Amino acid sequence: xxxxxxxxxxxxxxxxxxxxxxxxxxxxxxxxxxxxxxxxxxxxxxxxxxxxxxxxxxxxxxxxxxxxxxxxxxxxxxxxxxxxxxxxxxxxxxxxxxxxxxxxxxxxxxxxxxxxxxxxxxxxxxxxxxxxxxxxxxxxxxxxxxxxxxxxxxxxxxxxxxxxxxxxxxxxxxxxxxxxxxxxxxxxxxxxxxxxxxxxxxxxxxxxxxxxxxxxxxxxxxxxxxxxxxxxxxxxxxxxxxxxxxxxxxxxxxxxxxxxxxxxxxxxxxxxxxxxxxxxxxxxxxxxxxxxxxxxxxxxxxxxxxxxxxxxxxxxxxxxxxxxxxxxx
Numbered sequence: 310x311x312x313x314x315x316x317x318x319x320x321x322x323x324x325x326x327x328x329x330x331x332x333x334x335x336x337x338x339x340x341x342x343x344x345x346x347x348x349x350x351x352x353x354x355x356x357x358x359x360x361x362x363x364x365x366x367x368x369x370x371x372x373x374x375x376x377x378x379x380x381x382x383x384x385x386x387x388x389x390x391x392x393x394x395x396x397x398x399x400x401x402x403x404x405x406x407x408x409x410x411x412x413x414x415x416x417x418x419x420x421x422x423x424x425x426x427x428x429x430x431x432x433x434x435x436x437x438x439x440x441x442x443x444x445x446x447x448x449x450x451x452x453x454x455x456x457x458x459x460x461x462x463x464x465x466x467x468x469x470x471x472x473x474x475x476x477x478x479x480x481x482x483x484x485x486x487x488x489x490x491x492x493x494x495x496x497x498x499x500x501x502x503x504x505x506x507x508x509x510x511x512x513x514x515x516x517x518x519x520x521x522x523x524x525x526x527x528x529x530x531x532x533x534x535x536x537x538x539x540x541x542x543x544x545x546x547x548x549x550x551x552x553x554x555x556x557x558x559x560x561x562x563x564x565x566x567x568x569x570x571x572x573x574x575x576x577x578x579x580x581x582x583x584x585x586x587x588x589x590x591x592x593x594x595x596x597x598x599x600x601x602x603x604x605x606x607x608x609x610x611x612x613x614x615x616x617x618x619x620x621x622x623x624x625x626x627x628x629x630x631x632x633x634x635x636x637x638x
Contacts, residue, residue, distance in 0.1 A: 310577060311588070312345050312588055313345055313347035313379075314347070314348050315591045316333050317350075317359045317591065318330055318350070318359055320357065320358055321540050322539045329360035333360075335601075336597065336601060336604075337371045337374060337380070339604065340378065341378040348378050350367040350381070351382075351383055356537065358532065358538065364381075364382035364385060372402065372405070372406045378409070379410075379411050382414070386417045386418035387415065387429070387432070388425060388428075392428050392429075392432040395412070408447055411450075414429065415454075415459075429462060436450070438495070438497060442496055445497065450469070451468055452469070454473065454484055455472070456480050460485065461488075461491065464488045465493055467497070469498060469502045470485070470502075471506055472505055472506065475507050482582075485584060502587075503584075503587070505583060505589065506589040506591060507591065508564050509603070510592055510603055511592075513568065513569070518566045518567050519566055522564060522594075523545070524595050527541055528540045530552075533556050542596070569603075573611045574614060
């Protein structure tokens with residue numbers, strides 16, 4: 310099973326957006342050292358909790374700070390942009406870092422002209438990825454979804470598909486199955502390729518992991534209740550309001566928390582159940598060192614729980630990160 314990282318540049322209480330963005334670059338370097346396959350950057354606007362507003366700019370910074378890990382957007386909110394703008398930005402990234410660039414595109418947002426499907430078609434045309442074209446090997450494109458709307462389109466145009474399990478735990482099975490069953494080969498991708506994005510917090514012990522998760526639980530509960538703030542640095546559930554407790558309990562299925570070995574077994578079972586070979590880990594805990602440690606412990610635990618062939622593949626991932634490549638399964 311392949312592991313990747315989705316980072317949203319979380320802003321901790323008392324820290325600036327600039328500090329959060331620099332921490333994202335440090336996290337990317339650590340992820341590459343630990344053998345992670347991809348590192349994706351998110352797009353959020355007017356958010357006190359997330360600093361990442363422009364994934365193409367952050368992707369360039371991460372590409373320059375790393376050596377071979379695939380880097381991209383998770384994702385560009387195409388509703389807020391014109392396809393020609395997105396195409397031009399990612400053409401530059403691909404020209405400077407060929408073979409390492411992933412363009413992940415999501416439906417969220419609204420603005421400009423055209424529907425999402427029309428914009429996707431125009432984006433493919435501008436990037437030379439339409440059916441019947443030669444295709445290209447310097448840039449890879451993915452569609453992102455949290456429901457079931459994007460999977461059919463990704464299948465029809467031969468794009469990769471990434472499902473946001475941490476936003477919607479109930480739609481992944483249907484979306485991923487439809488994508489695999491209806492996939493149409495394209496010039497760049499001959500077989501379906503899917504990713505499951507999940508929110509994970511791992512530590513040495515379950516108690517430590519649960520403590521690390523509490524600020525994330527409280528942040529999410531407050532956000533759902535209309536109070537959008539930076540991530541609290543520390544918190545005890547005993548001090549939460551009854552509304553925050555109820556909301557946190559409702560969100561618990563979106564979060565996988567525990568000792569690294571236990572989390573690895575849960576992730577392995579989830580990946581097998583939903584039929585994916587790559588998991589993209591989101592860990593928005595407020596302290597950078599805890600994010601790095603969670604990723605590192607998880608990567609080692611996954612390696613321990615893998616078959617000998619899978620373990621060899623994971624161990625070689627860091628070496629492959631030293632040179633640009635795309636690897637489609």
